[in-house]
Amino acid sequence: xxxxxxxxxxxxxxxxxxxxxxxxxxxxxxxxxxxxxxxxxxxxxxxxxxxxxxxxxxxxxxxxxxxxxxxxxxxxxxxxxxxxxxxxxxxxxxxxxxxxxxxxxxxxxxxxxxxxxxxxxxxxxxxxxxxxxxxxxxxxxxxxxxxxxxxxxxxxxxxxxxxxxxxxxxxxxxxxxxxxxxxxxxxxxxxxxxxxxxxxxxxxxxxxxxxxxxxxxxxxxxxxxxxxxxxxxxxxxxxxxxxxxxxxxxxxxxxxxxxxxxxxxxxxxxxxxxxxxxxxxxxxxxxxxxxxxxxxxxxxxxxxxxxxxxxxxxxxxxxxxxxxxxxxxxxxxxxxxxxxxxxxx
Numbered sequence: 001x002x003x004x005x006x007x008x009x010x011x012x013x014x015x016x017x018x019x020x021x022x023x024x025x026x027x028x029x030x031x032x033x034x035x036x037x038x039x040x041x042x043x044x045x046x047x048x049x050x051x052x053x054x055x056x057x058x059x060x061x062x063x064x065x066x067x068x069x070x071x072x073x074x075x076x077x078x079x080x081x082x083x084x085x086x087x088x089x090x091x092x093x094x095x096x097x098x099x100x101x102x103x104x105x106x107x108x109x110x111x112x113x114x115x116x117x118x119x120x121x122x123x124x125x126x127x128x129x130x131x132x133x134x135x136x137x138x139x140x141x142x143x144x145x146x147x148x149x150x151x152x153x154x155x156x157x158x159x160x161x162x163x164x165x166x167x168x169x170x171x172x173x174x175x176x177x178x179x180x181x182x183x184x185x186x187x188x189x190x191x192x193x194x195x196x197x198x199x200x201x202x203x204x205x206x207x208x209x210x211x212x213x214x215x216x217x218x219x220x221x222x223x224x225x226x227x228x229x230x231x232x233x234x235x236x237x238x239x240x241x242x243x244x245x246x247x248x249x250x251x252x253x254x255x256x257x258x259x260x261x262x263x264x265x266x267x268x269x270x271x272x273x274x275x276x277x278x279x280x281x282x283x284x285x286x287x288x289x290x291x292x293x294x295x296x297x298x299x300x301x302x303x304x305x306x307x308x309x310x311x312x313x314x315x316x317x318x319x320x321x322x323x324x325x326x327x328x329x330x331x332x333x334x335x336x337x338x339x340x341x342x343x344x345x
Contacts, residue, residue, distance in 0.1 A: 015262050016140055017051050018166075019044045020061040020157055021148035022124050022173060023077075023087070024095035025069045028247075028293055039293050040076035041097050042124070043148045043171055043251055046294050050255035052081040053298050059140060061086045061132070061157065063125045065094035080298065086135055093122040101245050101292065126151045142166050143263025146254070148173050150182040158188045167191065167263050171254055190266045193254055211266045213257070213278065215250055221282070225274055227267045235278065238286040241319050248294025249285040256281025283310045290321040300325050 026041030040049060048058040060082065064070035066089045073094060074084055098112040098121055113121055132153045145161040146169045147154045158168050170189035175182055186192055192209050196216040213223045220236040260277035261269060269277075287309055288297045297306065300322050312319050 014055065014057050015144070015259075016057045016059070016142040017048060017144040017146055017258065018059045018061060018139060018142040018157075018161065019048045019146035020127055020154050021146075022095070023060055023062040023064065023073065024097050024124060025073050026097050026099060026247075026294060029098075029100045030292055037293055038072050039295065040073040041248075041294050042095070043173065043254075044146060045073070045077065046248055046251035047146055047171075047255045047258070049077050049080050049082055050252060050295060050298070051259060052077075053295075053303060054255070054259045055303070056259070057083065057140070059083050059086055059142075061127055061135070061139075063088045063090055063092075063127055063131075065090060065092050065122075067094055069096065070094040086139070088127070088131060090125070092125055095124040096121045099247055124149075127153045129153045129156060132156055136160065144169055144258050146171070146258070147185070150175065150179070150185050152181055155181055155185050155188065158185065162188055167258075167261070167265060169193070169254065169258060171250070191257070193250070193257075195250075211274070213253075215253065217246070221253075221278070223278060225266070225271070228271045228274070233275075235282065238283055238313050240286050240289050242290035242321050244290055244292050244296070244324060246289050248288055248296075251294055252284040252288050253278075253281035256284040279314065280310065283313045286313065287319075287321070291324045296324065 021044035022042035023040070023045035024042040026037070026039045028037040028039070030037060040046075044060060044062065048060050052058045058081075060077070064073055064087055070089065074087065078084055098115065100110050100112065115121060126149055129152055139160075141164060142161055144167045145158055147158060148171045150172055158170070162168055168189045169191045170185055171193045172182070172185070175186075175194065186209065189209065191211045191213070193213040193215065196214050196219075208226060209224075210227055211223065211225045213221060215221045218237060220234060222232045222234045224230065224232045257277045257280070260273075260280050266274075284306075287306065288295070291297045291300060293299075301309065309319055
């Protein structure tokens with residue numbers, strides 16, 4: 001049986017994660033009477049919010065619009081204890097992610113770049129090198145630095161925290177092979193997680209990645225830790241007692257791995273603990289699939305209860321998930337409910 005090793009949080013020893021990348025408003029069209037959920041999202045936003053839920057101190061370094069959509073994201077993250085002092089407010093619109101849940105059995109999800117009225121959904125604006133230089137003296141020491149974008153500013157942050165001894169976790173949304181910045185992001189990282197099919201999957205030997213995790217949806221994942229062995233290890237998924245959607249599964253995997261390793265340098269982690277950390281992340285991913293949204297389980301289950309559920313799942317026990325507490329949070333008569341853009345009549 002895989003063992004659950006909780007994060008050690010004592011007095012001032014609370015682990016810290018700083019992250020930069022995609023933080024956006026998730027607009028989720030559910031298959032439940034056409035309800036729409038509005039929640040903070042984006043891989044970076046999700047991973048840091050989940051870690052905060054686990055008891056970490058987390059600091060996103062990103063940009064959001066000075067608009068109501070940005071307020072929704074900030075309120076959601078702050079509700080879970082995320083420190084938003086390094087979120088830069090700007091007059092560009094806040095980024096959004098449109099997600100549609102199908103009525104199939106099991107349900108699936110899809111993402112869209114245009115709303116029902118044909119408006120393009122605002123996309124993220126990366127943090128700039130200039131902004132990073134301005135806030136560097138104010139950034140806290142961190143156990144882990146997480147980033148999901150291959151930009152010059154993100155690379156500079158990664159190098160900055162690498163010099164200070166942090167574990168660097170890179171989860172590229174888009175990877176451009178043989179691109180100078182993208183290649184450097186991989187080289188500076190201690191852990192790289194990506195989807196099967198991304199070309200980086202064939203570049204391990206060239207980059208010598210300490211720990212590479214390659215996910216493949218319902219087929220599970222494979223991972224390779226060069227400091228233990230050059231061979232790939234494959235892990236299947238845990239059985240799900242309920243499937244409401246798989247959005248956010250990769251983010252829970254990342255948060256689970258980060259929380260279990262607690263910022264310990266990956267080359268100092270035993271093969272067994274590494275295996276347990278990844279299985280822990282997979283268990284979290286499976287449980288969240290029973291709820292709508294990338295972090296749906298957080299709105300329905302306490303952290304302690306979730307730990308109990310992870311133990312039960314890993315020991316093969318039957319799990320009964322609580323009912324999903326859906327909430328349609330907003331009403332916009334003069335705006336498109338999908339993207340908040342003003343609808344012209």
